[in-house]
Amino acid sequence: MIQDILPRHLDNQFRWLTPQKSDIILLFEGSSVLAKWQDEKIYYPDYEEFCTQTDAAKYTFIYVLSVDEIQYFLAMRKGEVLEGSFQGELSDAKVHEEYQSELDGYDFLGVNIFRSAVPKYRAFAAITAYHLYGWYRDNRFCGRCGKPMVHDKKERMVRCMCCNNMVFPKICPAVIIGVTDGDRILLTKYAGRTYKNYALVAGFTEIGETLEQTVEREVMEEVGLHVKNIRYYKSQPWALSGSLLAGFFCELDGDDTISLQEDELSVGKWAHADDLELEDDGISLTREMILKFKEEHAKR
The missing domain is CATH 3.90.79.10 (Nucleoside Triphosphate Pyrophosphohydrolase)
Incomplete structure (x- = not known):
């Protein structure tokens, strides 16, 4: 099954980290992921590549997991997902219309590609990050009082500083x-x-x-x-x-x-x-x- 990636190991323990040059960046828009398909394998940009070819200041980077020594971060658009007005779910067609890739060789591919992507550990890492992307995107505001949520820095949770509502990943x-x-x-x-x-x-x-x-x-x-x-x-x-x-x-x-x-x-x-x-x-x-x-x- 997709989670069977031995001898590699996925570590989903929460950490509050800053991305380094070789760390992998996962950018999702709607139900698409920024990736490239080359030599029958799937690839995602690393942090150095992402920052060189895009305006990294537009994004918030959130550590999500590691596979062995490889660290994966979500790139969340500032002003659209975490802080600004709600834009709604984007269809794949809308993604390609509004968010053309700025990275050479990369494009937004539908997440169903994870069903067949190799190597499997890259597919499992990204599909797991996609689960967290949806949770972060959908919990920007408190469901109890409507105030903005903030990231907790000790565990995988967002918290309302007004009413102390705590929201954990939805499974x-x-x-x-x-x-x-x-x-x-x-x-x-x-x-x-x-x-x-x-x-x-x-x-x-x-x-x-x-x-x-x-x-x-x-x-x-x-x-x-x-x-x-x-x-x-x-x-x-x-x-x-x-x-x-x-x-x-x-x-x-x-x-x-x-x-x-x-x-x-x-x-x-x-x-x-x-x-x-x-x-x-x-x-x-x-x-x-x-x-x-x-x-x-x-x-x-």
Whole structure:
């Protein structure tokens, strides 16, 4: 999965640091990242390169994480994200219209590139930073009293100096569900999304629910089935949705007739293990779970 980057190690411990020449700078606009694709690999500018070719005074640099000895910083535009008037979320088209890259060889690439970018540690570092970028962007003002928030310098938190409201990074619990019936597994496709590959039933946990209750509810809501024998598999941080995914397998309990929630799903079907032709993308919990089922149930 995308977080499996051994022998490299991602360190997300909070530190209040100033970028040095060789540190990596991650600049996000909307759902795009400043990067270049060269020799089948993804690259981001270092601090020296960024400062040489842009007006660095326009940015605030926030340390977010390290991979081994490589330090990564967010570049947040002053007056637009942290201090000034709210501009709203920018579409990819709007990003390319308003924020053309000032750095030679770099362009704003959609963050979905992290699904296939290599080396994987660079993809995981940047997608994790993207999660924090969204949190910093969305918490410039206090939700309690409306005053500006300030960065705490001891931990990953923003604080209101007026009412002492403290806001920590937002992580949404969600489940990925492998519904099985003997040598069959339930596959789905999302409705109205850019991701067109087969997936599994999935959804966010509601207030007051256990993860197991989320499994039961989501399966009933999306495909109209009852399940039993719910078993935890693995978890995965998934920054594109700001979530922590928990994977579960469960078994069909009763009638196998699918009743599709069409505003969520365009396809819901049973597939035999022998008919699964997916390859491991090395990225997603969903793909790993489907292939795990195939490995254990295919007859050929």
